[in-house]
Amino acid sequence: MSQPQQPAYQMSPPPPTPKKKGRSNGMALFLAICVAAVPVGIVVIGIVASIAIPNMEKFKSRSMQSEAKTKLAAAYTGQKSFVAEWDVTTSDLVSLGLDGIVNEGKSRYHVGFVRPANAQWATIGIAAPHDASLSNSEKLGVALDLGAPFETLAAQYCEDCVAEGQNFKIVAIGNIDKDATLDVWTIDQDRKLVNIVDDIKE
Numbered sequence: 516m517s518q519p520q521q522p523a524y525q526m527s528p529p530p531p532t533p534k535k536k537g538r539s540n541g542m543a544l545f546l547a548i549c550v551a552a553v554p555v556g557i558v559v560i561g562i563v564a565s566i567a568i569p570n571m572e573k574f575k576s577r578s579m580q581s582e583a584k585t586k587l588a589a590a591y592t593g594q595k596s597f598v599a600e601w602d603v604t605t606s607d608l609v610s611l612g613l614d615g616i617v618n619e620g621k622s623r624y625h626v627g628f629v630r631p632a633n634a635q636w637a638t639i640g641i642a643a644p645h646d647a648s649l650s651n652s653e654k655l656g657v658a659l660d661l662g663a664p665f666e667t668l669a670a671q672y673c674e675d676c677v678a679e680g681q682n683f684k685i686v687a688i689g690n691i692d693k694d695a696t697l698d699v700w701t702i703d704q705d706r707k708l709v710n711i712v713d714d715i716k717e
Contacts, residue, residue, distance in 0.1 A: 586616055589613060591702050593613060603681065607645045607647070614649075627685065627686065628676055632647070635678075652665070665688065690714065691715070
């Protein structure tokens with residue numbers, strides 16, 4: 516007797532795998548977020564720029580003011596050396612060693628005195644180096660457009676910026692942002708540095 520044949524089992528094909536929509540949905544979500552974030556990013560960049568640019572301009576202006584401080588510090592040192600040698604002050608910027616400094620690079624400040632120290636030199640009777648005509652950087656050939664001659668501006672902002680006896684006060688006048696307000700600094704025999712008019716704040 517032959518053995519009964521086992522029924523042949525047919526394997527049905529696996530059900531079709533549904534397409535995964537997660538990836539495409541994720542990409543769409545990502546793109547939607549990016550598109551929505553663009554205006555926000557522009558606003559943020561605008562806010563950052565509105566804060567950073569003025570601060571950068573202010574920092575740049577402050578660095579320009581260092582020219583006035585440097586020139587006045589050199590004037591103080593030169594004047595103290597001159598007094599130590601001659602026992603009297605001078606308004607001659609060349610004798611103070613400022614002729615090279617005031618002409619360095621692109622000057623933004625005129626430096627000098629309201630008027631030459633004439634009277635003391637007529638009476639002390641010593642032959643020290645002193646040229647009354649060189650009492651400000653404008654007279655040394657530095658050309659700046661500050662709206663008026665240096666002596667006029669110096670008299671307006673610092674009428675006591677003179678060299679008399681062993682006392683002195685010297686003024687630096689410039690314009691660092693091209694507006695109508697000038698930037699004015701002084702230094703005296705006690706090395707007191709004062710910003711009379713701050714062009715950045717005005």
